[in-house]
Amino acid sequence: MSTASIQFAQFAPALPEIFVLVMVSLILVIDAAVDDSKRYLAYVLSLVTLAGAAYLTAHDLSAMPVLALGGLFIDDPLSDVLKLFLYLTVAVVLVYSRDYLTERGLYKGEFFVLALFALLGMMVMVSASHFLTLYLGLELLSLSLYARVALQRDSSVATEAAMKYFVLGALASGMLLYGMSMVYGVTGSLALGDMAIALQDGTDLRIPLVFGVVFIVAGLAFKLGAVPFHMWVPDVYHGAPTAMTLFIGSAPKIAAFAFVVRILGQGLESQVTEWRDMLVILAVLSMAVGNIAAIAQSNLKRMLAYSTISHMGFMLLGILAGSQNGYGSAMFYVLVYALMSLGSFGMILLLSRAGFESDQLEDFRGLNRRSPWLAFLMLLLMFSMAGVPPTVGFYAKLAVLQSVVEIGYVWLAVAAVLFSLVGAFYYLRIVKLMYFDTPHDTTPITISPDIRVIMSANGLAVLAVGILPQPLMAVCMHAIGASF
Amino acid sequence: MFGQSILSLVIWVPILAGVAVLATGSDRNAALARWVALAGALLGLIVALPLVSDFNTATSSMQFVEKAAWIPAFNVHYHLGVDGISMPLILLNSFITVLVVIAGWQVIQDKVAQYMAAFLIMSGLINGVFAALDGILFYVFFEGMLIPLYLIVGVWGGPNRVYAAFKFFLYTLLGSLLMLVSMIYLYFQSGGSFDIQTWHATALGMTAQTLMFFAFLLAFGVKVPMWPVHTWLPDAHVEAPTGGSVVLAAITLKVGAYGFLRFILPILPDASHEFAWFVIMLSLIAVAYIGLVALVQADMKKLIAYSSIAHMGFVTLGFFMFNPMGVEGGLVQMISHGFVSAALFLCIGVMYDRLHSRQIKDYGGLVNKMPVFAAFFMLFAMANAGLPATSGFVGEFMVIMAAVKVNFWFAFVAATTLIFGAAYTLWMYKRVVFGSVTNPHVEDMRDVNAREILLLGVLAVCVLAMGLYPRPFTDVMHVSVVDLLAHVAQSKLP
Numbered sequence: 001m002s003t004a005s006i007q008f009a010q011f012a013p014a015l016p017e018i019f020v021l022v023m024v025s026l027i028l029v030i031d032a033a034v035d036d037s038k039r040y041l042a043y044v045l046s047l048v049t050l051a052g053a054a055y056l057t058a059h060d061l062s063a064m065p066v067l068a069l070g071g072l073f074i075d076d077p078l079s080d081v082l083k084l085f086l087y088l089t090v091a092v093v094l095v096y097s098r099d100y101l102t103e104r105g106l107y108k109g110e111f112f113v114l115a116l117f118a119l120l121g122m123m124v125m126v127s128a129s130h131f132l133t134l135y136l137g138l139e140l141l142s143l144s145l146y147a148r149v150a151l152q153r154d155s156s157v158a159t160e161a162a163m164k165y166f167v168l169g170a171l172a173s174g175m176l177l178y179g180m181s182m183v184y185g186v187t188g189s190l191a192l193g194d195m196a197i198a199l200q201d202g203t204d205l206r207i208p209l210v211f212g213v214v215f216i217v218a219g220l221a222f223k224l225g226a227v228p229f230h231m232w233v234p235d236v237y238h239g240a241p242t243a244m245t246l247f248i249g250s251a252p253k254i255a256a257f258a259f260v261v262r263i264l265g266q267g268l269e270s271q272v273t274e275w276r277d278m279l280v281i282l283a284v285l286s287m288a289v290g291n292i293a294a295i296a297q298s299n300l301k302r303m304l305a306y307s308t309i310s311h312m313g314f315m316l317l318g319i320l321a322g323s324q325n326g327y328g329s330a331m332f333y334v335l336v337y338a339l340m341s342l343g344s345f346g347m348i349l350l351l352s353r354a355g356f357e358s359d360q361l362e363d364f365r366g367l368n369r370r371s372p373w374l375a376f377l378m379l380l381l382m383f384s385m386a387g388v389p390p391t392v393g394f395y396a397k398l399a400v401l402q403s404v405v406e407i408g409y410v411w412l413a414v415a416a417v418l419f420s421l422v423g424a425f426y427y428l429r430i431v432k433l434m435y436f437d438t439p440h441d442t443t444p445i446t447i448s449p450d451i452r453v454i455m456s457a458n459g460l461a462v463l464a465v466g467i468l469p470q471p472l473m474a475v476c477m478h479a480i481g482a483s484f
Numbered sequence: 485m486f487g488q489s490i491l492s493l494v495i496w497v498p499i500l501a502g503v504a505v506l507a508t509g510s511d512r513n514a515a516l517a518r519w520v521a522l523a524g525a526l527l528g529l530i531v532a533l534p535l536v537s538d539f540n541t542a543t544s545s546m547q548f549v550e551k552a553a554w555i556p557a558f559n560v561h562y563h564l565g566v567d568g569i570s571m572p573l574i575l576l577n578s579f580i581t582v583l584v585v586i587a588g589w590q591v592i593q594d595k596v597a598q599y600m601a602a603f604l605i606m607s608g609l610i611n612g613v614f615a616a617l618d619g620i621l622f623y624v625f626f627e628g629m630l631i632p633l634y635l636i637v638g639v640w641g642g643p644n645r646v647y648a649a650f651k652f653f654l655y656t657l658l659g660s661l662l663m664l665v666s667m668i669y670l671y672f673q674s675g676g677s678f679d680i681q682t683w684h685a686t687a688l689g690m691t692a693q694t695l696m697f698f699a700f701l702l703a704f705g706v707k708v709p710m711w712p713v714h715t716w717l718p719d720a721h722v723e724a725p726t727g728g729s730v731v732l733a734a735i736t737l738k739v740g741a742y743g744f745l746r747f748i749l750p751i752l753p754d755a756s757h758e759f760a761w762f763v764i765m766l767s768l769i770a771v772a773y774i775g776l777v778a779l780v781q782a783d784m785k786k787l788i789a790y791s792s793i794a795h796m797g798f799v800t801l802g803f804f805m806f807n808p809m810g811v812e813g814g815l816v817q818m819i820s821h822g823f824v825s826a827a828l829f830l831c832i833g834v835m836y837d838r839l840h841s842r843q844i845k846d847y848g849g850l851v852n853k854m855p856v857f858a859a860f861f862m863l864f865a866m867a868n869a870g871l872p873a874t875s876g877f878v879g880e881f882m883v884i885m886a887a888v889k890v891n892f893w894f895a896f897v898a899a900t901t902l903i904f905g906a907a908y909t910l911w912m913y914k915r916v917v918f919g920s921v922t923n924p925h926v927e928d929m930r931d932v933n934a935r936e937i938l939l940l941g942v943l944a945v946c947v948l949a950m951g952l953y954p955r956p957f958t959d960v961m962h963v964s965v966v967d968l969l970a971h972v973a974q975s976k977l978p
Contacts, residue, residue, distance in 0.1 A: 368595075372510075372598075383631060388627055388628070388630065388631060388657075389623065389624040389627045389628050390624050390628050394624070394627070395555075398558070398620070398664070398668075399558070401664070401665065401668055402558065402668050402671070405665070405668045405669055405671075405672060406672060410665065410669060413665045413668065414662065414665055417661035417662065417664060417665055418658075418661070420661065421654065421657055421658050421661055424653070424654065424657055425650070425654060428634070428650060428653060428654075431634070431635075432638060432646055432649070432650070435635060435638060435639050436638040436639055436645065436646055436649070469555055470554070470555045470556060470557060473555060473557040473558075474556075474557060477557055
């Protein structure tokens with residue numbers, strides 16, 4: 001066997017990442033060389049990249065965790081599954097955004113390049129087994145997102161949102177790094193696996209360890225947007241162009257889930273009693289503040305931002321259970337959330353047109369008269385967000401609640417359902433606006449046929465997975481079971 | 485060919501028919517939508533008929549059972565089955581659905597397909613509630629039916645419909661979410677099962693039973709509705725279209741009462757005995773106090789809504805007497821109330837369609853213009869007041885008899901309904917139908933047409949048949965009820 005092939009085998013698990021990186025670089029060059037009439041090239045190439053990466057990932061599904069690149073990188077069922085969902089999510093985002101961006105003159109190569117760089121960052125986060133790669137992935141994602149929010153240069157709201165996002169994001173990264181350095185001091189390792197082994201039998205450096213865990217959890221909470229570290233979420237969601245909000249609100253949540261589970265569930269598994277209590281507080285506060293503040297919003301993007309906060313609180317319930325069931329249910333929750341979030345932000349994009357952002361609640365008034373089909377899809381999405389069966393949102397909540405009751409936190413489950421009752425109110429209000437009221441705005445809705453098809457699939461998936469939740473549930477449970 | 489899956493058909497035929505109706509599209513095809521809906525509703529009733537003809541009244545075990553794995557990750561099954569308690573309710577629901585479709589035939593002119601589809605889908609979901617033997621499956625149907633009902637009240641309702649729809653949805657959601665947590669708790673207590681019959685045998689401590697008792701009581705009490713969580717019902721009724729009121733009164737209230745028999749009594753027998761006084765007290769307040777509230781209503785729909793609450797008080801009272809007479813009386817009362825309240829709301833609908841008012845004061849002297857209608861209305865009013873030979877009498881009489889056995893004063897208070905019920909119903913009847921015509925618009929009112937005679941006639945036959953010969957109904961229930969009570973008598977404390 002030649003040396004070259006051995007080296008290649010070392011890199012094989014990271015093949016999808018390498019492929020995406022090569023393609024991004026290609027798109028960057030090609031896009032710089034073509035004129036405005038051929039902008040669609042970047043769009044097509046981006047979709048090709050996603051399809052190719054999906055093929056590479058699906059082609060080499062691992063049944064067992066494989067460590068690569070000297071323990072920096074891990075290829076396990078969890079990362080494979082999450083990556084496949086990331087490709088899908090990003091692809092849907094690109095399709096939904098196309099018309100919106102064209103109408104606003106943002107249909108440029110940068111958009112796609114930044115999207116793919118963000119994707120690459122997320123892929124690295126999902127596959128990281130080392131603090132260094134985790135941080136590397138996170139920063140690649142974050143920097144791409146800051147730039148994306150600011151892409152609409154002449155919009156002062158967007159620039160402000162980007163600034164806020166950047167400053168607070170940098171602060172969070174700092175906290176995270178500080179916490180990581182503490183943990184490194186205690187365990188002497190940056191690799192998650194070695195860390196877990198070092199902490200297995202306890203340590204006499206408890207105070208620095210707990211100190212480090214506090215900072216790590218705070219940093220994670222910032223990235224997730226959990227209360228009290230949520231301040232940036234409404235402003236960024238509101239201020240960013242809707243196509244960027246759609247992106248920020250969907251795929252990065254999946255990556256953030258992997259990030260949290262890798263650090264807390266794999267690296268700091270033995271410290272579960274320490275971080276569980278912190279997560280309980282974060283979860284309860286997020287559900288409370290997110291749901292209550294959402295009621296007061298008249299801007300749909302802002303309302304959905306607060307709703308995201310509450311959903312992240314719900315997802316934390318699954319993680320804080322600290323069991324395989326818990327992680328599995330949180331994974332199910334986050335995938336379902338990404339699906340619903342794609343649909344609802346996608347709907348705002350679809351109803352927007354040149355010079356008109358359909359992001360006020362009022363803009364959905366009487367949608368049932370203007371387009372019964374879109375109203376029906378939005379109805380499904382809203383009931384799913386509220387967790388009403390037979391939509392899939394219900395099973396996500398059920399799974400999470402079950403893992404919380406399993407560890408004996410019945411009161412927490414009761415609190416969670418009471419806050420979701422509060423949440424039901426504002427989702428119902430959207431349904432009310434669409435169905436009970438008459439429209440002010442009767443401009444016909446024009447949507448490209450392919451976007452319409454994908455939107456329909458998106459909305460109906462919420463119902464279909466709700467009626468038959470087993471396959472997705474089994475995938476999640478298997479991915480977690482085989483990776484832990 | 486479908487012998488093994490009658491219950492699935494009973495659930496899915498109306499739902500698929502609803503989807504088919506939706507597929508007819510806009511109001512340009514309204515006539516088509518109506519006919520498809522009628523065909524779907526009739527088909528739904530026809531597939532439910534084998535439940536009666538093939539029902540074995542000698543056994544209390546579940547019949548027509550279907551079981552398949554649905555979500556193995558949670559050990560949730562698609563598990564259906566009926567006994568003597570649930571079978572009559574499924575039939576009642578399938579039957580009422582047909583009437584509702586016919587009742588909305590001319591009245592609903594706006595978004596016809598969506599209206600009919602909402603009712604058909606809801607009908608299928610409600611059948612699912614009565615047939616489900618798996619906790620999560622039950623919950624899915626139980627909550628799922630809120631969606632069409634929310635739309636029905638909110639889209640086709642009256643001026644204050646938005647308030648009513650929200651109130652109704654959030655009230656019922658509050659109860660059911662706490663029930664969901666209880667169900668998850670039961671899952672772990674029973675060793676990882678969502679099977680309702682397994683829960684019936686699961687040992688539970690008194691604290692757990694008490695907490696779950698109140699969670700379930702809230703979930704089902706809101707649906708029944710019991711005093712003091714009844715306030716959504718008058719609002720929802722007043723604002724709902726006629727069909728919505730009929731389904732609300734005749735069917736959805738029964739879902740709550742059914743929950744008492746399927747969940748609270750058998751799963752939490754010790755807490756049920758411990759807190760029987762509490763439920764009995766609430767029931768008696770509903771019977772006596774709400775009866776008085778009904779007396780002063782100026783709006784006919786509101787009056788019947790309050791009368792429904794009083795009648796449902798009888799149902800819960802009967803259940804907590806813990807003897808066969810009381811439980812069967814409660815069940816008979818449920819079926820009877822299904823017929824009578826449906827008929828009364830249809831009567832009000834008939835008047836409303838002509839005069840567009842539900843206020844008692846706008847009417848008077850109706851008998852001069854609508855003699856046939858007045859005769860029907862008379863019969864149903866009498867049945868509502870509990871006149872012997874109508875179905876209303878049987879259930880009330882059985883519950884009062886059962887109550888006398890337990891405590892004279894329970895029976896005494898409950899019996900006041902015979903006075904109040906007669907008072908508010910007949911007084912309303914008198915003001916609406918008799919006297920001279922004072923409102924000039926009443927002069928122009930035409931008597932019931934063939935479609936309305938058909939609706940009211942069918943219900944009149946049901947009311948009289950059940951009043952004169954209730955035996956077939958009690959026969960179906962008897963074995964299941966006796967078995968249930970034997971189960972409830974056993975303590976489940978570990």
